[in-house]
Amino acid sequence: xxxxxxxxxxxxxxxxxxxxxxxxxxxxxxxxxxxxxxxxxxxxxxxxxxxxxxxxxxxxxxxxxxxxxxxxxxxxxxxxxxxxxxxxxxxxxxxxxxxxxxxxxxx
Numbered sequence: 001x002x003x004x005x006x007x008x009x010x011x012x013x014x015x016x017x018x019x020x021x022x023x024x025x026x027x028x029x030x031x032x033x034x035x036x037x038x039x040x041x042x043x044x045x046x047x048x049x050x051x052x053x054x055x056x057x058x059x060x061x062x063x064x065x066x067x068x069x070x071x072x073x074x075x076x077x078x079x080x081x082x083x084x085x086x087x088x089x090x091x092x093x094x095x096x097x098x099x100x101x102x103x104x105x106x107x
Contacts, residue, residue: 002063003028009058011044018044
C-alpha cells in the first residue's frame with residue numbers, strides 16, 4: 001500500500017462545486033471511510049484520487065510524489081490500489097452471505 005495525500009483538492013462542474021478544497025492524508029496501513037449524503041462529493045473525490053477525474057485545482061500525492069496529472073495506470077504503479085465497489089443490485093447482506101455460510105461450516 002501507500003500513503004495517499006490530497007492537498008486543496010477542488011472540483012467544479014459549471015456552477016456546482018462538488019469538492020471544495022479538501023486536505024487529507026491516509027497513511028500506509030490506515031483504513032479510511034468517507035461518509036456523507038448523496039451528492040456531497042465522495043465519489044468525485046475518489047475518482048480524482050484514482051485519476052479518473054481531473055481536479056479543477058489541488059494535488060493528489062502518493063508516497064510523496066505528485067501524481068495529479070498521471071493517468072490511472074501510472075498511479076497504480078506508484079502504489080494506489082484500484083477502487084472497488086459492490087455491484088449495484090447486490091445488498092450488503094447478500095454480498096457477505098457466502099462468507100457467513102463458510103464460517104459456519106456450510107457449503
